[in-house]
Amino acid sequence: xxxxxxxxxxxxxxxxxxxxxxxxxxxxxxxxxxxxxxxxxxxxxxxxxxxxxxxxxxxxxxxxxxxxxxxxxxxxxxxxxxxxxxxxxxxxxxxxxxxxxxxxxxxxxxxxxxxxxxxxxxxxxxxxxxxxxxxxxxxxxxxxxxxxxxxxxxx
Amino acid sequence: xxxxxxxxxxxxxxxxxxxxxxxxxxxxxxxxxxxxxxxxxxxxxxxxxxxxxxxxxxxxxxxxxxxxxxxxxxxxxxxxxxxxxxxxxxxxxxxxxxxxxxxxxxxxxxxxxxxxxxxxxxxxxxxxxxxxxxxxxxxxxxxxxxxxxxxxxxxxxxxxxxxxxxxxxxxxxxxxxxxxxxxxxxxxxxxxxxxxxxxxxxxxxxxxxxxxxxxxxxxxxxxxxxxxxxxxxxxxxxxxxxxxxxxxxxxxxxxxxxxxxxxxxxxxxxxxxxxxxxxxxxxxxxxxxxxxxxxxxxxxxxxxxxxxxxxxxxxxxxxxxxxxxxxxxxxxxxxxxxxxxxxxxxxxxxxxxxxxxxxxxxxxxxxxxxxxxxxxxxxxxxxxxxxxxxxxxxxxxxxxxxxxxxxxxxxxxxxxxxxxxxxxxxxxxxxxxxxxxxxxxxxxxxxxxxxxxxxxxxxxxxxxxxxxxxxxxxxxxxxxxxxxxxxxxxxxxxxxxxxxxxxxxxxxxxxxxxxxxxxxxxxxxxxxxxxxxxxxxxxxxxxxxxxxxxxxxxxxxxxxxxxxxxxxxxxxxxxxxxxxxxxxxxxxxxxxxxxxxxxxxxxxxxxxxxxxxxxxxxxxxxxxxxxxxxxxxxxxxxxxxxxxxxxxxxxxxxxxxxxxxxxxxxxxxxxxxxxxxxxxxxxxxxxxxxxxxxxxxxxxxxxxxxxxxxxxxxxxxxxxxxxxxxxxxxxxxxxxxxxxxxxxxx
Ligand code: FES
Ligand code: FES
Numbered sequence: 001x002x003x004x005x006x007x008x009x010x011x012x013x014x015x016x017x018x019x020x021x022x023x024x025x026x027x028x029x030x031x032x033x034x035x036x037x038x039x040x041x042x043x044x045x046x047x048x049x050x051x052x053x054x055x056x057x058x059x060x061x062x063x064x065x066x067x068x069x070x071x072x073x074x075x076x077x078x079x080x081x082x083x084x085x086x087x088x089x090x091x092x093x094x095x096x097x098x099x100x101x102x103x104x105x106x107x108x109x110x111x112x113x114x115x116x117x118x119x120x121x122x123x124x125x126x127x128x129x130x131x132x133x134x135x136x137x138x139x140x141x142x143x144x145x146x147x148x149x150x151x152x153x154x155x
Numbered sequence: 156x157x158x159x160x161x162x163x164x165x166x167x168x169x170x171x172x173x174x175x176x177x178x179x180x181x182x183x184x185x186x187x188x189x190x191x192x193x194x195x196x197x198x199x200x201x202x203x204x205x206x207x208x209x210x211x212x213x214x215x216x217x218x219x220x221x222x223x224x225x226x227x228x229x230x231x232x233x234x235x236x237x238x239x240x241x242x243x244x245x246x247x248x249x250x251x252x253x254x255x256x257x258x259x260x261x262x263x264x265x266x267x268x269x270x271x272x273x274x275x276x277x278x279x280x281x282x283x284x285x286x287x288x289x290x291x292x293x294x295x296x297x298x299x300x301x302x303x304x305x306x307x308x309x310x311x312x313x314x315x316x317x318x319x320x321x322x323x324x325x326x327x328x329x330x331x332x333x334x335x336x337x338x339x340x341x342x343x344x345x346x347x348x349x350x351x352x353x354x355x356x357x358x359x360x361x362x363x364x365x366x367x368x369x370x371x372x373x374x375x376x377x378x379x380x381x382x383x384x385x386x387x388x389x390x391x392x393x394x395x396x397x398x399x400x401x402x403x404x405x406x407x408x409x410x411x412x413x414x415x416x417x418x419x420x421x422x423x424x425x426x427x428x429x430x431x432x433x434x435x436x437x438x439x440x441x442x443x444x445x446x447x448x449x450x451x452x453x454x455x456x457x458x459x460x461x462x463x464x465x466x467x468x469x470x471x472x473x474x475x476x477x478x479x480x481x482x483x484x485x486x487x488x489x490x491x492x493x494x495x496x497x498x499x500x501x502x503x504x505x506x507x508x509x510x511x512x513x514x515x516x517x518x519x520x521x522x523x524x525x526x527x528x529x530x531x532x533x534x535x536x537x538x539x540x541x542x543x544x545x546x547x548x549x550x551x552x553x554x555x556x557x558x559x560x561x562x563x564x565x566x567x568x569x570x571x572x573x574x575x576x577x578x579x580x581x582x583x584x585x586x587x588x589x590x591x592x593x594x595x596x597x598x599x600x601x602x603x604x605x606x607x608x609x610x611x612x613x614x615x616x617x618x619x620x621x622x623x624x625x626x627x628x629x630x631x632x633x634x635x636x637x638x639x640x641x642x643x644x645x646x647x648x649x650x651x652x653x654x655x656x657x658x659x660x661x662x663x664x665x666x667x668x669x670x671x672x673x674x675x676x677x678x679x680x681x682x683x684x685x686x687x688x689x690x691x692x693x694x695x696x697x698x699x700x701x702x703x704x705x706x707x708x709x710x711x712x713x714x715x716x717x718x719x720x721x722x723x724x725x726x727x728x729x730x731x732x733x734x735x736x737x738x739x740x741x742x743x744x745x746x747x748x749x750x751x752x753x754x755x756x757x758x759x760x761x762x763x764x765x766x767x768x769x770x771x772x773x774x775x776x777x778x779x780x781x782x783x784x785x786x787x788x789x790x791x792x793x794x795x796x797x798x799x800x801x802x803x804x805x806x807x808x809x810x811x812x813x814x815x816x817x818x819x820x821x822x823x824x825x826x827x828x829x830x831x832x833x834x835x836x837x838x839x840x841x842x843x844x845x846x847x848x849x850x851x852x853x854x855x856x857x858x859x860x861x862x863x864x865x866x867x868x869x870x871x872x873x874x875x876x877x878x879x880x881x882x883x884x885x886x887x888x889x890x891x892x893x894x895x896x897x898x899x900x901x
Binding site: 016017020021024027028031032033034036037038039040041043044046073074075078079080083087090091094095096097098099100101102103106122124125126128129130131132133134135136137138139140142 | 228229230231370371373374375376377378379380381382384386387389420438439440505506507508509510555556557558559560586588589798799802803805806807808809810813831832833837839840841843846
């Protein structure tokens, strides 16, 4: 079946079965490698993308449920030459070991910070509670989100 | 040097990569891309470690390419290796690019395990760099017509002392040319280059990059989503495979009903070879659908014991090691108090966030595979053996995977992809589903440990007897992949590892007995193999002894230690936390909300010394344990990258904490029943404690890795803190609320 998706500001047409998880379309058809497969069950957050302002788990969303809503992936947030503030904060805090979880951390944090400009440490921890990291990069990640929050805060 | 490698070096060094904006990581990216388009070029049997050109190449622009068979598991060695080589060679850090783990381009290098990259992995690189510098200086002396002792080097420019206008750059001396210099292998049987010798002395000081927290070269790509992971490898014509795992380990495949998947769109083939079963389809979701839908009957399988700890004691023994010091019988005889305890550590899963994934292209009698293996050469041998191909027809290219902590010492996905690719004649990508990784990954094996000790009248250990039972932690290393087992291969791989990690206590009389027993489920080492288990037992026991001796647990440990590094780390954590000496536990009633607090100490050695003090809160009603703070001190030789090391320590601590508080693989009569992150939960953000790290630099000692040093002592530190808070002694990992509660009821 043919679909037109709005991804990172571009209209993309694809031809896949309607129940294909969005993650496979992003990775395999559009070659967007930011979102990662971790569990396919909505439990780890590695596949997170932003769908019209909401951080969602692309492994658990069917492509036919997306419609024309704007999808943003890690690649759409910023580029290596011009990182988004949240990506920049992760870089500054060196918040990645293997980095496999980092897509989910950045995307979840971005959507969260857009709605909470001045979060407490506790609120950040809760916002990331559904994102798993096995390398134990949590402390650097928390610092990065705090740094990004401070940057975004009106002085 | 083999054709492909020579050409590669030429291309790499001659600046084909300059157009890429990825600075230090560029060549690794380039190498991976090159392999994707060229695939199975003839690969040498092995890249000779005694050739200097196997390790270093300098381009006409002065770019330095460093080759190593070691790989970066997300710990940042790609950066720290470059720091060390830059200093040894006297070039700027930015001039270095690393090529890691490509059997066509790099020496064997051995396994990237046991936090060994910073010593065994780095050592030959330092040697090679020093040797390269010596050769360059000798040539500069001839070209500038001065004795070489008048030369100085800065940033890759050799100049004459006092005559700065007389100079020549490394690039001018050797740019794009070979060194043609032989290194000496101090152990000629060692084809991994881990024991190289050169004539040039190594630097002992005046480091420019070493000791600085240089930002990691991989992080920019990782936050931007451009970093190459093995999960992202795409080869022209590549299709997708999924594996159908047996109903239980040891089960026999009875029948496959291919009609059941006839209507799955895009299906290419159902592949069966012995007990190995897989499907290949055009698209990934089609392969998943086919794997789910395929009707298969299996029969039989192993039967698993209900009580694994009891099983360990009676399981078939492969080998028993028995060592003693002094006379334990006399020691026990002299003791005024005898203390005995048994400690249990369960099966645990490495828990890679991204499950196993690999791509293989097996066509026309050659094979190329892309894998996150921690031992690409081992995986290559395994693959060649399984496919019946000569070694020089198989090329393995390492591409970073999800952090693997030992699990990818045997990449299972690559041999599976190879079998599928061989069957369909196209490159195949295989990725495991979450449940596959939870149930079929080789795991950290269980152990049971008995310790008995006698205390003398002075409150010192008069005799110490340790007896442990565990399967080897190495049986599922490369050479023993699941696919090879399923197609009926019998690799007969029997390396035994994971015995007691040792301790630095100076007991007058002690005896250590280790029984390596048969395999329970496929096992492979996980961060601190054997040491994590042993340290939990010994360090909990030391705490129990301190209590029996009515002594402060830290003071009691120091009574039995002479090693200055051990004493230094323990004193450092005690000082940092303001440790007040007192015996554990003093009944400090829980506060009004039913929370009891406690502190626990642990000392660990795995070569490097580490000490941890943990603070916990125990909910006396629910039994839930929360670690509120952990302080760790380590010594590990010269520190290369302090921030990188801190991150390793924090990561090790958090992972160790997760294992100790919540992780245990569950199984029924014949198979693992965990299938996801609900059945096998790990520590999450709200439970992460405050962590402080103390790095004790030893500038005159060669560097060593620390990834394990932080994981090893966490269990006992937490357990001892729970005892301090509640008086409940936990001798079985994990410290679940149920176990704490049942202790409180007793
Ligand atoms: S992969 Fe989507 S939540 Fe884990
Ligand atoms: S950095 Fe490896 S899983 Fe988070």
